[in-house]
Amino acid sequence: MNVTEERTRKEAMWLNDFQPAVLSVKEVAQILQTDENKGLSTARAGERYKNFGYNELVVTEEEPIWKKYLEQFKNPLIILLLCSALVSLLMRQFDDAASITLAIVIVVTVGFVQEYRSEQTLEKLKKLVPPLATCLRDGREEVFEAKYLVPGDVVILTTGDRVPADIRLVQSSDLQVDESSLTGETEPVPKSNLQVQKSPNLGPSQMLNIAFMGTMISSGNARGLVVATGEKTQFGQVFRMMSEEESPPTPLQNSMNTLGKQLSAYSFVVIAIIMVAGLIQGKNILVMFNIGVSLAVAAIPEGLPIVTTVTLALGVMRMARRQAIVKKLPTVEALGCVNVICSDKTGTITCNQMTVTSVVTACGDKIKVSGSGYNSQGRCDIVDSQNFEGTQSDLFTIAQISSLCNNAVISGEVLRGQPTEGALLSLAAKITPQDYKLKFNRIKEVPFNSETKFMSVICQETEADMAPVEFSKGSLEGVLSKCSFYLHHGQSVPIEGTSLRADMVKFAAELGDKGLRVLALASGSGSGSLVFAGLVGMQDPPRDKVPDSILTLAQSGVRTLMLTGDAKETAIAIARQIRLLPSQSQGRGVSVSGAEIDRMADPDLQTVVKTASVFYRVTPRHKVRIVKALQFHELIVAMTGDGVNDGVAVKSADVGISMGKTGSDVCKEASDLILLDDDFTTILSAIEEGKSIFYNIRNFVRFQMSTSIAALSLITLSTLMDTPNPLNPMQILWINIIMDGPPAQSLGVEPADKDIMKRPPRNTKQGMLTKDLIVNILLSAAIIVCGTLYVFKEMMEDGRMTARDTTMTFTCFVFFDMFNALSCRSQTKSVFSIGFFSNRAFCLAVLFSLVGQLLVIYAPPLQYIFQTEALHLKDLLFLVGLTSSIFVVSELKKFLEGYLRRRRTKFTRSDSTKSLISLV
Numbered sequence: 035m036n037v038t039e040e041r042t043r044k045e046a047m048w049l050n051d052f053q054p055a056v057l058s059v060k061e062v063a064q065i066l067q068t069d070e071n072k073g074l075s076t077a078r079a080g081e082r083y084k085n086f087g088y089n090e091l092v093v094t095e096e097e098p099i100w101k102k103y104l105e106q107f108k109n110p111l112i113i114l115l116l117c118s119a120l121v122s123l124l125m126r127q128f129d130d131a132a133s134i135t136l137a138i139v140i141v142v143t144v145g146f147v148q149e150y151r152s153e154q155t156l157e158k159l160k161k162l163v164p165p166l167a168t169c170l171r172d173g174r175e176e177v178f179e180a181k182y183l184v185p186g187d188v189v190i191l192t193t194g195d196r197v198p199a200d201i202r203l204v205q206s207s208d209l210q211v212d213e214s215s216l217t218g219e220t221e222p223v224p225k226s227n228l229q230v231q232k233s234p235n236l237g238p239s240q241m242l243n244i245a246f247m248g249t250m251i252s253s254g255n256a257r258g259l260v261v262a263t264g265e266k267t268q269f270g271q272v273f274r275m276m277s278e279e280e281s282p283p284t285p286l287q288n289s290m291n292t293l294g295k296q297l298s299a300y301s302f303v304v305i306a307i308i309m310v311a312g313l314i315q316g317k318n319i320l321v322m323f324n325i326g327v328s329l330a331v332a333a334i335p336e337g338l339p340i341v342t343t344v345t346l347a348l349g350v351m352r353m354a355r356r357q358a359i360v361k362k363l364p365t366v367e368a369l370g371c372v373n374v375i376c377s378d379k380t381g382t383i384t385c386n387q388m389t390v391t392s393v394v395t396a397c398g399d400k401i402k403v404s405g406s407g408y409n410s411q412g413r414c415d416i417v418d419s420q421n422f423e424g425t426q427s428d429l430f431t432i433a434q435i436s437s438l439c440n441n442a443v444i445s446g447e448v449l450r451g452q453p454t455e456g457a458l459l460s461l462a463a464k465i466t467p468q469d470y471k472l473k474f475n476r477i478k479e480v481p482f483n484s485e486t487k488f489m490s491v492i493c494q495e496t497e498a499d500m501a502p503v504e505f506s507k508g509s510l511e512g513v514l515s516k517c518s519f520y521l522h523h524g525q526s527v528p529i530e531g532t533s534l535r536a537d538m539v540k541f542a543a544e545l546g547d548k549g550l551r552v553l554a555l556a557s558g559s560g561s562g563s564l565v566f567a568g569l570v571g572m573q574d575p576p577r578d579k580v581p582d583s584i585l586t587l588a589q590s591g592v593r594t595l596m597l598t599g600d601a602k603e604t605a606i607a608i609a610r611q612i613r614l615l616p617s618q619s620q621g622r623g624v625s626v627s628g629a630e631i632d633r634m635a636d637p638d639l640q641t642v643v644k645t646a647s648v649f650y651r652v653t654p655r656h657k658v659r660i661v662k663a664l665q666f667h668e669l670i671v672a673m674t675g676d677g678v679n680d681g682v683a684v685k686s687a688d689v690g691i692s693m694g695k696t697g698s699d700v701c702k703e704a705s706d707l708i709l710l711d712d713d714f715t716t717i718l719s720a721i722e723e724g725k726s727i728f729y730n731i732r733n734f735v736r737f738q739m740s741t742s743i744a745a746l747s748l749i750t751l752s753t754l755m756d757t758p759n760p761l762n763p764m765q766i767l768w769i770n771i772i773m774d775g776p777p778a779q780s781l782g783v784e785p786a787d788k789d790i791m792k793r794p795p796r797n798t799k800q801g802m803l804t805k806d807l808i809v810n811i812l813l814s815a816a817i818i819v820c821g822t823l824y825v826f827k828e829m830m831e832d833g834r835m836t837a838r839d840t841t842m843t844f845t846c847f848v849f850f851d852m853f854n855a856l857s858c859r860s861q862t863k864s865v866f867s868i869g870f871f872s873n874r875a876f877c878l879a880v881l882f883s884l885v886g887q888l889l890v891i892y893a894p895p896l897q898y899i900f901q902t903e904a905l906h907l908k909d910l911l912f913l914v915g916l917t918s919s920i921f922v923v924s925e926l927k928k929f930l931e932g933y934l935r936r937r938r939t940k941f942t943r944s945d946s947t948k949s950l951i952s953l954v
Contacts, residue, residue: 054202054261055241056232062202062259068186070204070259073170082184089183089199089263091273167198187260191251200267201245201258203227208481209254211245216268216678221388221453222252224482237628237653238268239599248678253481272654275682292801345734345782349727356719357710359694365706367731368689369724371796372592373669375717376660376683379598379608381693382674382714384574388453390461392550392571393432394541396520396534399425403464406575408449408456410463424523431521431567433465435555438474439491439505454553457572458507477502487512505557506564510542513554513566520566529566538569545571549607573604579715581613586718591794597649597657602627605650614647628652631659639663657683670798672717674709675701691717718791726786728796729861734781736807737858740814741851745769747819748847758835760826760843764900768890769847776879777855783875784859787868810861813927817920818850825916841891841902842909848887849917852880857924864928865921 054062063070074082107116123131167180170188180198183189189201191209203209203225210222216238227243230236238246245251245258247267265274349366353359360366377383385406393401399419405412419425436458442451449456462470474493482489488508494500506513519526520534529535542552550571558564584594596614598605606625609615615624625648631639636659643663649656657673661683664671673680673687676697684690685704692705693712702708709716745766752759761769825846829839859876860868871877890896892904 052232052236052241054200054259055230055236055244058229059202059204059227059259062261066186066259066261068188068259070188072173073188074184074186076171079171079182079184079187082186083182086184086263088181089260090181091264091270168192168195183260183263185260185263188257189260190255190257191245192255193251193253195251197245197247197249197251199247199260200262202261203243203245203256203258205258206256207254208483209245209256210252212250212252213246214677216246216249225256227256227258234629234632237599237651239651269678272678272682275654275658289798289802296801296803344779345727345730348783349723353720353723356723357694357713357716358720359708359710360706361708362706365689366720367724367727368670369672369707369717369720370726370728371670371724371798372672372689372721373795374593374595374664374671375587376595376597376657376664376671376673376687377714378675378680379596379600379605380574381676381695381712382709383580383596383612384576384608386574386695386712387449388457388551388572389575390457390570390572391575392545392548393429393461393568394538394545394571395425395428395432395568396538396566397424397428397522398537398541399428401425401429403461405460405464406578407447408444408460409447410460410467412460412464414461414464421523427524428521428568429465431524431557432555432570433462433468434470435505435507435557435567436462436570437470438476438493439489439507439555441479453574454551454572458553458570461570473497474503482508488516490516501559503557504560504564507553507555510538510552510554510569513556513564514538516562517556517558517564517566518562519558519564521568526565534566538566541569545569547603547607549573549604573607576608576612577713577715579713581611583715583718584612584614586791587721590721590791592721593647595643595647595649595660597652597660599652600650602650605648609648624648625650628656631656636663636666640666643667654680654682658686661687668799670795674714674717675705676712677701722786722791725790725793725796726784729787729790730782730784732802732807733784733858733861734778735802736811736814736861737781737855738778740811740818740854740858741769743811743815744818744822744850745847747815748822751819751823758830760822760840761847762840762901765840765844768844768900769851777852777876777883780873780876780879781855781858784873787860787863806861810924810927813923814854814857814920817923818847818854821850821916821919822847825913837901837903838905841905842913844900844902845887845891845905845910846913846917848883849913850920852883853917853921855880857921860928862928862932864925866925 057065059070068074119131119135165179166177167183168175168177168190169183170176170190175190183199187199188204189198191197191201197211204227206225206227209225211225212222223239223242225242225245230241230243233240238244244261245256247262247269262268262270264270346364346366350360353366380386387407389406390403393403393414395401400417402415402417403412404415414429416422416425440451440455440458442449442455442459444450444456444459473496475496476491476493478492480490486508488506490504490506492502492504494502506516514535518529520529520532521527538554542554545552548571550573553570553572555567555570556564557567587594594614596605596609596612598608602625606615609625624646626642626646628649628651631649631652634642639659640663643660644667649660652660657675657680661671661673665688670688672689672691673683674691674693675681675684676693678700680692681700681704684692684701689707690705691707691709692701694702694708694710695712697705697708697712707720745761748760749766751757822843826839826843829836829842855876856865859865859873890900891902897903
């Protein structure tokens with residue numbers, strides 16, 4: 035056989051995603067050239083092993099650690115700081131070089147450790163491939179490593195096994211598969227070997243005759259044909275997509291990169307200005323170049339990376355206290371930029387706990403059930419009945435059936451068993467505190483079967499010598515087929531000649547339209563003569579605070595989209611309950627199915643995501659396409675998920691969010707943020723934290739750059755004008771300590787503004803240095819320079835510079851710094867509004883700085899070091915009065931800007947009202 039024929043044969047044996055499900059077992063076996071009863075021969079399996087390779091997920095060779103560490107230095111701001119350190123070294127300014135180098139090492143190391151810990155996603159995914167498999171070879175049962183499985187092998191599955199490959203079921207007995215590791219849905223999926231009807235865009239959730247790699251056998255047993263191995267499996271496709279997907283840089287990283295480039299440009303401008311001025315004055319060009327480089331290096335805020343890292347780290351600690359674990363530091367701030375949240379339904383928006391919400395008795399009485407979770411908290415309120423006592427009697431019978439036809443156990447609100455049965459136990463506890471299991475002994479159980487669609491148990495009363503009683507639950511048609519009577523307010527009434535069957539079908543359809551899962555209940559003396567008791571409707575209900583959280587997000591300019599693998603009815607029902615859609619909405623125009631997405635080209639999907647709010651029956655590929663379509667509009671997207679299938683979309687989003695309780699390891703590793711309580715409302719707290727962090731970093735930049743520019747301007751002016759320097763080297767060092775020290779650092783921990791959630795997400799197109807920020811920086815620097823030069827000039831009236839002159843000038847500059855820091859606590863709000871003492875760290879930092887300044891002035895040893903002398907009280911009062919001017923100007927500016935902003939808002943609303951009136 036030549037190479038071309040061999041390749042053609044191999045390709046023909048690879049079945050595509052849905053083919054095995056829509057073909058009969060015989061057809062699949064024929065394509066795979068195998069025997070579905072005996073399996074492959076050892077010789078043929080060996081040939082296929084050579085052709086198809088291992089049944090494993092291969093991780094590409096990782097870069098060495100040292101290379102990953104060096105990649106941290108690609109940040110433009112880090113490169114700029116490295117250049118500063120090098121220049122300082124060449125100019126023999128060793129203290130500056132050492133401090134800048136230390137700052138770089140700290141920041142780079144912290145960033146490296148964070149990222150290295152988060153790059154373990156694919157290794158976690160590999161662990162879901164089981165090490166051993168039970169397989170038929172030459173008609174004999176063998177156990178060997180799962181990586182040696184090939185297409186065409188026959189695998190035997192039993193309860194507790196992890197599925198070793200994608201397997202087309204040949205035989206099955208009461209098989210239920212836990213697919214939560216793949217889909218995130220906790221309810222086990224019944225599987226059979228029946229051929230699936232072919233339909234366009236058949237999804238994994240509809241392939242009920244395929245057991246997927248990495249899922250778990252909950253109950254039953256089966257035998258099946260391996261139809262896909264390694265990267266050809268559903269897990270493998272997720273694996274390949276995750277290995278190809280790159281996490282986008284966060285908005286803060288982009289802002290810091292831009293800031294680094296801006297500061298580099300400004301540094302060159304400073305050097306050029308100094309050199310031109312020196313040339314005009316006829317000074318030595320080399321001397322002026324050295325001065326210019328020194329000033330440019332000093333102007334670079336080497337404390338910024340440290341402050342940013344510390345601020346983000348403190349944000350991480352605060353968020354941990356609010357049940358959110360951040361894996362990558364820049365993610366904290368990125369949350370404040372999020373425009374759209376794509377949320378998974380199960381476990382995030384909902385409680386991930388099935389709860390009975392509606393009961394319809396056999397005679398048509400309707401009961402509303404409150405409460406959620408696996409507990410007895412809640413009530414059963416009769417909303418439609420002609421005989422309340424009779425309805426209550428029927429409810430006791432429903433409670434009895436719910437308790438006895440049940441294998442689950444609830445202990446301290448922790449369920450051991452299936453969610454559906456947990457919901458029935460909770461319903462029984464809400465109806466009555468009586469424990470029916472103490473009154474009955476189970477004699478026999480008929481487990482749920484996909485053909486009969488019901489489960490039955492036969493029980494005997496422990497104390498009374500009564501005939502055994504059968505209790506049954508299941509689908510409406512399955513249970514009704516066993517019933518000859520129905521329960522009517524405690525009495526058994528023959529079904530024959532009544533409209534009960536039609537009525538129950540109608541009620542079941544009504545409950546189904548609300549997105550509820552419907553079960554029928556019955557009991558009696560024997561099969562065929564059971565008494566039909568009624569219907570229960572259950573769902574995984576939304577969390578209590580989700581509707582309010584979605585409303586708050588909408589008011590702050592953040593859209594919420596719901597992405598789910600559920601059917602349209604369930605998705606729309608939940609969307610209505612959380613007020614994502616109007617209460618009467620049928621989802622037209624705002625809900626899109628996975629099948630519809632498959633038919634859309636990328637430009638069409640980019641248009642649809644502008645208006646759609648609910649996406650149902652979606653797969654991992656659909657989720658990634660939705661994220662990419664939103665990012666096309668330059669939106670910052672947060673994506674939540676829990677199953678392995680969510681991992682790719684979580685990784686591709688700007689902010690990936692996973693669930694701490696129910697999330698798979700793969701999804702947690704791919705994410706940036708883990709919600710410990712799996713609660714959607716925690717995202718709201720995280721966004722609030724993210725918004726405040728960026729504003730705090732910007733406040734620090736304003737303070738440090740205004741102080742830095744002021745100090746440099748004083749030195750530059752004195753150099754260019756051939757006048758004595760107002761500040762000596764030790765005094766400049768002290769100012770630098772204040773600039774990068776506690777007062778500056780404390781601006782990074784300013785508490786979040788109570789109105790911060792009313793602000794829209796940050797515009798990521800704007801850099802850190804906006805026009806308004808530059809104006810504030812220059813204004814503050816100008817006031818500091820003018821005030822300090824005024825004091826210096828007043829002190830130098832006799833033409834000689836004394837210790838008192840430098841002390842007054844030095845103290846003036848430090849006091850200006852403290853008032854400037856106070857002004858920088860908020861860009862828009864008055865300090866009187868946010869509270870003088872709301873930032874305790876800031877108050878302590880300023881207090882210690884002022885005490886330190888007084889020690890520098892009055893302590894003899896420090897007077898000698900800093901060349902200062904004691905000042906009179908009137909001197910200090912004069913300096914306080916003068917330096918507070920920067921605070922007064924800042925407060926007046928904020929007040930004026932706020933007034934103009936309110937006027938613009940008022941006029942805008944007025945114009946909108948007039949336009950609306952004219953339209954009417």
